[in-house]
Amino acid sequence: MDAILSRLFSSEEEELYVLDCLGYFMIVMAACTFVALLFQDVPYGRYAPSTARFRVDARIAWFVQELPAFLVPFCLVVWTSSAKTSLLPNQLVISMYFCHYIQRSLIYPFLIRGGKPTPLDSFVLAIMFCMYNGYMQIRYLSHYADYPAHWVTHPRFIAGSVLWLVGWLVNMHSDHILRNLRKPGETGYKIPTGGLFEYVSGANFLGEITEWAGFALAGYSVHSTAFAISTAVVLSSRAVSHHKWYHAKFEDYPKSRKALIPFLL
Template sequence: MDAVLSRLFSSEEEELYMLDCMAYLMVFMAACTFLILLFENVPYGRYSSSRYGFPVNARFAWFVQELPAILVPLCLLLWTSSAKSSLLPNQLLIAMYLCHYVQRSLIYPFLIRGGKPTPFVSFALAIVFCIYNGYMQIRYLSHYAEYPADWVTHPCFITGSLLWLVGWLVNMHSDHILRNLRKPGETGYKIPRGGMFDYVSGANFLGEITEWAGFALAGHSVHSSAFAIFTTVVLASRAVAHHKWYHGKFEDYPKTRKALIPFVL
């Protein structure tokens, strides 16, 4: 792996510059995605459409599309070497990233009960994103990120880590509520209740947005910030779409429940 990257980049400065460019490109793509999502819902789940390619089984799609987010970082960590990867702040940030994707790829897909197929285009784009982001985040953290010796006691790191943990727990708990909405043999949609769903329609999305916002605060880099921005754009749009859909579907949908931010939005 080191030999391959050495052939691609003649110096560490060149690779770091490329990683920075990748982050800025992700921010640009977030802006483009924001504009697109003003007119079109993210095409998967209840918004799936045959226009976006043939359907892919939901469990298979989640497993395969998220797997590169684990495999690419593991390849980088196992087959490249750097003193940065042995530093505590870097290790903790890498652990946060991997903890999310291990759950999302190796556990979550096998807990899904049914689930609408994912259009191939959405499936393919998710794979590309996980490869791109997995390389950008872990290569930066394992080889280039430099933090003060006391960074793990800095308010930004402590606050960010707590936000990440809260978001991760909210995300998992909300997924648990959604999985258990229907009893065995039941079909159709139901109103989710409990946890953060008592306050917002997109509780699972709020959890993941909080997670990566905390990661960005703790990581304090353009790379982690770009990831948080892109995630917020995509998931906020989906939360708003769900909120509108619920109100159109259920006459008794709670009127005080917001789309994404409790009591606000």
């Protein structure tokens, strides 16, 4: 792995410059995505057109598209000379990333019950994003991120870690609720209840947005911040779309329930 990277970059300074550029580019793309999503929903799941010529089974799509987000970072940590991985702050922030993607890529796909097929173009874009982001996050954290010795006791790191943990738990609990909406043999959609679904339509999205906001706060870099912004843009749009869809689908949908932020939005 070191040999491959040495061929791509003439020096560590050059690679760090590229990593920073990738972070800023992700923020620009998030801004463009925000504008685009004002006019059209992402074509996935219930919003994917049934006329799409090439579609991928939901379980296969989730597994394959999320796997690079685990494999690329795993290779970077295991098969490169990553001196920073011996430092506690770096280890903890890297662990946050891996805790999410071990669950999301190696466990979550095999828990899916049913699920709408994914259009091929969305599937390919997801793979590209996971490779891009996985490299950017973990290469920076494992090789370049330089935190002060007391960082793990800094209020910013503590607040970020708490936010990450709360978001991670909310995300997994909400996914569990969604998976168990239907009894064996049942089809069709149901109104989710329990947990934060009592307050918002996109409880799973709120959990993941909170999770990566905490990761950005604890990681304190343009790279983690870019990922948090990108996640917030895409998932907040999905939450609003779900909220509108639920209201159109169910006449008895709770009127007090918000789209993403309890009691506010």
